[in-house]
Each structure stands twice: as structure tokens, then as C-alpha cells.
Amino acid sequence: MITQDATWQLAALRAGTLTPERLMADTLDRIDEINPRINAIVALRPRAELLAEAARAPAGPLQGLPMAIKDLADTAGIVTSYGSPAFRDHVPVADSPMVARLRQAGAVIIGKTNTPEFGLGSHSYNPVYGVTRNPYDPTRSAGGSSGGAGAALACRMVALADGSDMMGSLRNPAGWNNVFGFRPSYGLVAGGGPGDLFLPQLSTEGPMARSIRDLELLLAVQSQHDPRHPHSTGPYRPEASARKLRIGWLGDWGGAYAMEPGVLDLCATAVGVLEDLGHHVAPMAPPFPAEALWEAWTLLRSWTIAGTLSALLDGAPDMVKPDLQWEIERGRAATADQIRRASALRSDWFRRTAAMEVDILALPSAQLFPFDADLTWPARIAGTAMDSYHRWMEVVVPASLTGLPALCVPAGFGSAGTPMGLQLIGHRGRDATVLNLGRDYEAATDWIAQAPDVRGG
Known part of the structure; x- marks a missing residue:
């Protein structure tokens, strides 16, 4: 039961074969057993409070479903530290707009998921809660900045998780934890709040899950139209589509992106699955200077x-x-x-992507497999020195720079037994096209079924 996806759990709740209290108790039992080894969920609320709240969860599409919120999003009455010692005891008085939508939909917020300080860097460690470890090898990183969310999903401690993505913060941990993560087109999930609406368009919130149907379930809630935010284009609406897509395989961007051995081979095999399904896949020359x-x-x-x-x-x-x-x-x-x-370079790249004849760009979701969790960041990839704390994440930049929808799907496991993901990047506003392709891929693969062995140890 607890290992099923959110759609299954919610159906059981509605059918009465599962009660919200039972689901909450089983969720908390699993967290008690597994989380001390992985450290994905932080600021966990008291059991008695959560059981009582589950029993009176408001009606809605997520009614009674336990969720832990990434520790960058404000949660009323629950510590929100942003991974920073300066905010170690910070308790917001109001939810962020996205969290408010989840509560209104009936989700029960049990606590937070771990993240690096202010979400900087794709390795989830901070001085407040420590390091989140990879469920497939706890000596390795779970990625970030949504590393706690990705690890909690992989361990079946939660069935749905929110994330946010500036520089691959949804995609990198999804790939490293063998789950799905979706960065929506900019504006589909509106952030709300005062301030400039035009210049800072680099980051967005989005869903993470163990199935495409669960991604769409959560995205439909996260993307509810916000009249206070003029860029809001929600809600997300699925589209039926059986057409075959044109997919450009970019690999390492013509050699511009250093890759650990094995990454490209796994991702090329994953792209081959799409070709076997009838989609047109072709290697593509770099469309813009890296x-x-x-x-x-x-x-x-x-x-x-x-x-x-x-x-x-x-x-x-x-x-x-x-x-x-x-x-x-x-x-x-x-x-x-x-x-x-x-800004002119960003605009040139946006014009270039809009004019592309392909429907999808395909790239690895990371340039190396999960690294030692005791490192701050990897200094080299395949002999190439990294000249900043985030250069090793460069492969995610093409989607982030212009707010394109990007889905990370599981691509399999490397020789050390840790996961890797594949990015599928679409045109702005074509979110349903990208998710439909992900559904095709999901039906043809079984990577999600290969859960980590996290009990005991």
C-alpha cells in the first residue's frame, strides 16, 4: 500500500478500502524506519497532530495524502529554514502560494524535505539538517536542490513531492533517485508575491513523482491559475496525442559538456527506447554555442x-x-x-529554440553519476576541471535559461548501481506534449520498479 503511487493511494482512500489515518500511520512508520539512514525528511511534525489532521483533511484531489514540502517553500506553522543557519528557527505565519494550493486540495503537510542552503548547488547538505544520502548508495549524494524530495520518493516515504528548479534542481535529483521530475514552462506554476515579474524568470516550482500520472495529478494542483500573477498560464490540462515526435539527441553538446564514462551510453539507450516506439530520433549538432x-x-x-x-x-x-x-x-x-x-544572448537562444524543427531536445540530466556525499561538489569530471561550484551541472542550462518545459525520466543504472536520468525538453507551452512522451517511455520501461533496498543497515 505505502509503496503504491499517489493515484492508487487516493483511489483507495475514496473507495474506503484505506483510511487517511491508516495511510498517515503507515507513512510515519516508514519514515521512522528509513529516514535516519537517508535524512530526506526534516522538521517532521508530531505523530498525534498528523493523525488528527489526516482524519479531518478537506475534500479535494489530494484529500488525506501525506506530503513533505521542500524546505525552500514557506509553510505556516512549520519551520522553514531554507537550509540556512540564519533561519534555523524561522516559522512562517503564512504558506507560499503553491503550498496553500496543496493544503486546499486536501494534502496533509507532515514536514519538509531537505535542500542545500538557499537551494544553491545540486547536493543537498546544510548546517541545519546535514546531508541527504542517495537511497541506492548512502555513501553518495542524492542531488539537489530537491534532493530530499527525490530521496523520499525513491524510498517510498511519500508518494508525491514538490520541487523547484533553477539550475536542474528538479531534474538532477530525479535522475539520481530513479524517479520522474518535471520543470514546467515558466508561468505554468505561478510563484505569486510582490516584486519584479519580468527579469527573474530563471526558476519555477514543479512536481516530482514515481509515475507520469502522478506528475500530472500534482501539476494540476500546483498550476491553478493565480489572478495576482499576470504570467500565470494555468491550470495544466492534459492533451490526448498519438502523434510521433521529432527528437534531437544532443548527447554532450558536441563535446562541450564533460561526461563521466557510462552516462552517454545509458542515455543513448534510453533515447533508443523512444525510437523503438516509433518516434523519429536523430543526432543533432549543437544548436547554439555552449x-x-x-x-x-x-x-x-x-x-x-x-x-x-x-x-x-x-x-x-x-x-x-x-x-x-x-x-x-x-x-x-x-x-x-x-x-x-x-539578456540578448538569452533572447537569441529563445528565438533559436522557437524556430527548431524538432519537437524535443534530449540530453542527460547530469554529467556524472552520484558523487561522494562527503564532498561539497565534484572538482573534476573525466579529467576536466570544474571552474565553479556549479559548472558540473551545465547540462541543465539550455532549458533553464529560457523557461522551457523539461522532463527527467529514469535512464537506468551505472556500473556502480546508482541511477541516471534523461532530460526531454520541449517548446515553451508544450508541457502536455513532453508529458505524453514521458508516458510512452514509462510504459516501455520498468526502472521505477527497481526500488532501493533501504530497510535495515
């Missing part, structure tokens, strides 16, 4: 982060990790001409 994408991305990212978190560096510099300090200082130093050039 260094131009990286130049635009890193400057706009640093500038956005500086605009959001500069006050923290000024007020509590001893609580700012070096990577965040580097981002803020770099963003503050950016000139108007540099920002204008970065």
Missing part, C-alpha cells in the same frame, strides 16, 4: 541571487556559505552592459 549559454546563465543567475539575498550577506556574513557569497559579489559587480548582453 559558452554563450553559460555566459548568459551565470551572469543572470548571480544578478538574480544578489537581488534576492544581498541583505543576508550584509547582515549576517558569517552565516553565508562561500558559494552564496561568490554569487552575491559577482551579481553586485555586474554592469548594465553585461546584463544587457546576457
Whole structure:
């Protein structure tokens, strides 16, 4: 029961063959057994409170379903630390817009999922809660910044998980935990709140799950139209489609992206599954210079982060990790001409993707398999030195830079037994097309059934 997907659990709740209290008790029992080894779920609420809340969960599409929220999204009455010691005891008085939608849909918020400080870096460790470990090999990283969410799903501690994605924060941990993660088109899941609506369009929230039907279930709730946010294009609506798609396989972007041996082979085999299903797959030359994408991305990212978190560096510099300090200082130093050039490069790439004749771009979701959990970040990939804390995540930038929908599907396991994922990137607004392709792939593979052995040990 507890290992079934969310759609199955909700159907059992509605049929009366499963009660919300029983589901909650079994969920908490599994967390008690497994989480001490993996450290995916943090700020867990008291059992008695959760059992009582499950019994009175409001009617809705997620009624009675236990969920843990990524520790970057505000949760009323539950500690939200953002992985930062400066916010170790921070308890928001209100939910973020996305969390409010989940509560209104009947989800029972049990606690949080672990994340790196302020979501920076794709390895979920922080001074507040420590390291989240990979369920398939606890000596390895679970990825990030939605690493706690990905690991909790893989361990069957939750059936649905929210995530967010600026620089692959949904896609990298989905691939490393053998689950699905979907970065929607920018605007489909509206963030809400005051502030600038035009310049900082690099990040979005989205769903993670163990089935495509569960991704769509959660996305439908997350994407409810927000009249306060003019970019809001929700809600998500599935589309029936049997047409065959044109898929461009980009591999390592013509050699621009360093790859650990085995990554490309696994992902090429995964793309081959789509070809066997009748979709047209062809190798594709790099459609844009990788260094131009990286130049635009890193400057706009640093500038956005500086605009959001500069006050923290000024007020509590001893609580700012070096990577965040580097981002803020770099963003503050950016000139108007540099920002204008970065935005022009982003616009050129957006025009290029819009004119592509292919429906989907395919790339690995990461450039290496899960690395040692005791590292901060990998210094080299296949002999190539990484010149920043996030250069090893460069493969996710093409979708992030222009807000394209990107689905990570499981691609299999490397020689050490840890998972890898494949990105399927679509045109802006064609989210249903991407998810339909993911459903085709899911039906033809059984990677999700290969759950980690996390009991005992």
C-alpha cells in the first residue's frame, strides 16, 4: 500500500478500502524506519497532530495524502529554514502560494524535505539538517536542490513531492533517485508575491513523482491559475496525442559538456527506447554555442541571487556559505552592459529554440553519476576541471535559461548501481506534449520498479 503511487493511494482512500489515518500511520512508520539512514525528511511534525489532521483533511484531489514540502517553500506553522543557519528557527505565519494550493486540495503537510542552503548547488547538505544520502548508495549524494524530495520518493516515504528548479534542481535529483521530475514552462506554476515579474524568470516550482500520472495529478494542483500573477498560464490540462515526435539527441553538446564514462551510453539507450516506439530520433549538432549559454546563465543567475539575498550577506556574513557569497559579489559587480548582453544572448537562444524543427531536445540530466556525499561538489569530471561550484551541472542550462518545459525520466543504472536520468525538453507551452512522451517511455520501461533496498543497515 505505502509503496503504491499517489493515484492508487487516493483511489483507495475514496473507495474506503484505506483510511487517511491508516495511510498517515503507515507513512510515519516508514519514515521512522528509513529516514535516519537517508535524512530526506526534516522538521517532521508530531505523530498525534498528523493523525488528527489526516482524519479531518478537506475534500479535494489530494484529500488525506501525506506530503513533505521542500524546505525552500514557506509553510505556516512549520519551520522553514531554507537550509540556512540564519533561519534555523524561522516559522512562517503564512504558506507560499503553491503550498496553500496543496493544503486546499486536501494534502496533509507532515514536514519538509531537505535542500542545500538557499537551494544553491545540486547536493543537498546544510548546517541545519546535514546531508541527504542517495537511497541506492548512502555513501553518495542524492542531488539537489530537491534532493530530499527525490530521496523520499525513491524510498517510498511519500508518494508525491514538490520541487523547484533553477539550475536542474528538479531534474538532477530525479535522475539520481530513479524517479520522474518535471520543470514546467515558466508561468505554468505561478510563484505569486510582490516584486519584479519580468527579469527573474530563471526558476519555477514543479512536481516530482514515481509515475507520469502522478506528475500530472500534482501539476494540476500546483498550476491553478493565480489572478495576482499576470504570467500565470494555468491550470495544466492534459492533451490526448498519438502523434510521433521529432527528437534531437544532443548527447554532450558536441563535446562541450564533460561526461563521466557510462552516462552517454545509458542515455543513448534510453533515447533508443523512444525510437523503438516509433518516434523519429536523430543526432543533432549543437544548436547554439555552449559558452554563450553559460555566459548568459551565470551572469543572470548571480544578478538574480544578489537581488534576492544581498541583505543576508550584509547582515549576517558569517552565516553565508562561500558559494552564496561568490554569487552575491559577482551579481553586485555586474554592469548594465553585461546584463544587457546576457539578456540578448538569452533572447537569441529563445528565438533559436522557437524556430527548431524538432519537437524535443534530449540530453542527460547530469554529467556524472552520484558523487561522494562527503564532498561539497565534484572538482573534476573525466579529467576536466570544474571552474565553479556549479559548472558540473551545465547540462541543465539550455532549458533553464529560457523557461522551457523539461522532463527527467529514469535512464537506468551505472556500473556502480546508482541511477541516471534523461532530460526531454520541449517548446515553451508544450508541457502536455513532453508529458505524453514521458508516458510512452514509462510504459516501455520498468526502472521505477527497481526500488532501493533501504530497510535495515
